Amino acid sequence: MFVALLKLSTNRAKAGDYLEGHKAWLKRGFDEGVFLAAGTLAAPDEGGGILAHNTDRASLEARLAEDPFVAEEVVRIEVTEIGASITDPRLSFLGA
Template sequence: MFIILLKFSANRENAGTYMEAHKAWLKQGFDDGVFLLAGSLQPGLGGGILAQAGSLDDIAARVKEDPFVEEDVVKPEIIEMTPALAGERLKFLVG
């Protein structure tokens, strides 16, 4: 499992230009079954994604394709996590 942090860079003001392409990239991640959850980092720091993919290389390649990353609107950070405990609603995440 991966936690992807997309923190705004100095080019944050360009976010509006690439927002529709970024949303399409997010939709593709959900359609592919890789992204489980996405949302904003508060207060206005960028975004975060919870993902489940085959490997760190797989998820890193996908993140590089985000238009926000390509255009340096955000700086990505990928954290790999091995879930060990979960509440009943999220038991499916524990391998």
Template sequence: MFVVTLTFADKSRAGELMEGHKAWIQRGFEQGYFLMVGSLQPNRGGGIIAHGASLEKLEGFVAEDPFVAEGVVTAEILEITPARFDDRLEFLAA
């Protein structure tokens, strides 16, 4: 399980790259990598909860985000080894 943070570095090109970024997010869901995406507050960037990919595969996928590739955001991937779950999250144990 991973937490990915995308922290703004240079917002000046965010508008022109937004459609590509949204398409990348959609691919993340379609490929089964993303469980949740959302904004980091206050207006710091975005956060993603990911599962179902190796660290190497996720690193490669994150590098494909137009925001990352063009320096709009910097990405950090934190790997979590779950030790205890609420029953609603048991699927993460697989």
């Protein structure tokens, strides 16, 4: 399982220009079963985060590079992998 943070970057003011493409990109990630959750980071003006699974790091990083927000430097990405060893039963599909 991965946590991808999309931290606002140099072209943050252009987010509105790429928002529809970003939303379509997110939808594709959910439709393809890779994204579990996505949303805005709680701290104001920080960016967003995505919880992903059913992928490997290289594939996820390639997918993230396709996000218009990443391609246009609206955000920069930080990816962390979590090897879940204990999960709530509702998350049993993660294989912990």
